[in-house]
Amino acid sequence: MPAIPRGSRAWPAPTVKFSYQEYPLMQRYSGFGLFKHAFSHHENWQRMWRNPTPKPVYDVIIVGGGGHGLATAYYLAKEFGIKNVAVIEKGWLGGGNTARNTTIVRSNYLWDESAHLYEHAMKLWEGLSQDLNYNVMFSQRGVYNLCHTLQDMRDSERRVSANRLNGVDGELLDAKQVAAEIPYLDCSKNTRYPVLGSTVQRRGGVARHDAVAWGYARAADALGVDLIQQTEVIGFRKENGVCIGVETNKGFIGGKRVGVVTAGNSGHMAGLAGFRLPLESHPLQALVSEPIKPIIDSVIMSNAVHGYISQSDKGDLVIGAGIDGYNGYGQRGSYGTIEHTLQAIVEMFPVLSRVRMNRQWGGIVDTSPDACPIISKTPVPNLFFNCGWGTGGFKATPGSGHVFAASLAKGEMHPLAKPFSMDRFHTGALIDEHGAAAVAH
């Protein structure tokens, strides 16, 4: 094996010969593999996915190579037997909101429709690392939603009851229990909004966001899905009003069905397809602190004080709050929003007042009027959209991909996706989840 100079960006060719035409294409990861690769200084790992040239036509084209898009492609190939699939991404895989979220996973939504959808995702999360043969570091460390007013307590009790009726775990804690479970949280009576209690979903937690995208990408690629990066969709080609493929900056790619999963850019994509979506794109900011010793072993969210916090395995505190009020595609927001976010965190955890923030960034979230996604057919036949996840899409990644794949495979919406049709903004059958949003947006 030739020696690779340290710091070189050149990727060594895999020594194990494998053929892309064969299935399974993927070398499985295992403890033994880790041990074996240690002997070659970990320099001979197989590339995680190919870099294919687009075929002229696919059974299904997914526009957008984020978590939801890659999950859709994976389930299409794995569960629904459709392997002639392309994922078209203008940048790199998992480089948008998948790379920018605060990695929280929970399913304690109020209304039946959303509780079923997010719980569907939660069940897939629970076996995801094994399913993908990729450690997504899903850690069910518990998600607390704090209550600071009597109305918070009433709403939370209602939500926990509704969750339990839907088979979603949930508990309501009083202030003493909260103080015992979250030692550094200021539960004294001297705060402006004293903690009166909290809900907790113990099956909730966090996952490694990048690993989710990479795991899905690697597994989808192994099943034959073409992941086409650095290719921007600039239009949809229609024949007799029916979508027959996408125009890209590298030419036309045919697709019998097209699924668009482009988060903040969905409104723009709908414009290219010739219709409107009830979405507005906003910047949503997040921050991480310098790494510190373990202090927070769960996810703590407060709607009233308005912020949320968890701690990564590396030790950084991962912090977020609400969106910036104005529409924006700039992947950045205003300093005022950051200041409010950190005020809330210091209000909850005065002990953190002198922790320094390391990085801050923004993503573009596509917010819908009822804080629920749109998983839907569109006015253009054979063109489907999965968007509007707004500020809470990460937690739904497996479920969203699964129901969207089922819908694309059949051409009919999956029963769990049906209530999320874009028709609801005309019929009035909204699913108002603003109340179950962990922080108001």
Add this chain to the structure above:
Amino acid sequence: MLHIFCPHCGELRSEEEFHAKGQAHIPRPLDPAACTDAEWGEYLFFRDNPRGIHHELWVHSAGCRKYFNATRHTVTYEILETYKIGEKPSVTAAGTAEKKASDQGVTA
């Protein structure tokens, strides 16, 4: 942090004093009872979400508390103008496209 010129106060003030209120120039249906469900849906929920020039409503909530309109670019966040309710924007997406075309015509 944006600096926003309030056309009522006649001053450039910090974004902290303002609230964004979404798309501007949405006419209320003249005969609401005659609207179809589709028209009501459009009026209530469907908004322009351009990547580029956007006309939007702002309120100077911690200042004069009056509403006004702004033309802002949603990628650069540059505020191109602010104007009072009832006035027409002088900068529009169509206008800038035309200007661009004529500029290119001059240089070519």
